Amino acid sequence: MRNLIIALSVFLGSFLWAQEKAKSIFDIARSGTVSEVKELMKQNPDIINQTNENGFSPLILACYRGNVEVAEFLIDHVKNVNYKSKEGTALAGLSVKYNKKLVEDLLKKNADPNIADDTGSTPLFWAVKFGNKELIELLLKYKADKSIKDSMGMTPFEYALQTHKEEIINILKK
Structure with missing residues (x-):
């Protein structure tokens, strides 16, 4: 009986260890x-x-x-x-943790830049909030909609005005 308990303990221990790994x-x-x-x-x-x-x-x-x-x-x-x-x-995630190549890869695979999260923010909102000019231009090239409003009723342009970053404001004015 003791040997059975030891064998069972070894088996269960190795099984649990394998599960953790x-x-x-x-x-x-x-x-x-x-x-x-x-x-x-x-x-x-x-x-x-x-x-x-x-x-x-x-x-x-x-x-x-x-x-x-x-x-x-x-x-x-x-x-x-x-x-x-x-x-x-995933495109929204990349708007926060920017990687140009991955953004381009997603957009080339028809990732939609106008899908909003639960706050109504699209990747363009996040790019504006983080002041990422390169990403803003890339998203706009792939038809990101500047007129979408988030749950606060604001557009990316209105957030750009709050940043006081002229380059970004001018990109979104066009």
Whole structure:
């Protein structure tokens, strides 16, 4: 009986240790590698389209966390680059944690720059609030709508006026 208890303890201990070591697709999206994503996809090809308990997709997490290689892979393989959590899309995440290449990749894959988060803010709002002139120009090139109003009833231009940044104000005046 004692040997059975010891064997069972060893088995359960190694099982729990293995469970702790196994990374989820969301862990990998944040800080893993493309090969880890591919390995999980062998077991479940649709795993990259799942969402976590907070409603975030692996693509949103990879973009926001700056995991460029994984984000690039996901941009090419997810079903919907426009998936929206309550915080917005992957493009919105990149409006906060800017990476020009990833923004361009998403926009070339038809990411919609006019999808608003739960506050009514589109990526253009965030680009204006963060004073990111390059991103503002890029979003406008891909038809970001300057006339959208957020939940406060304000447009990106009105936020630009609050920043007192003439370059940004002038871009949005056009």
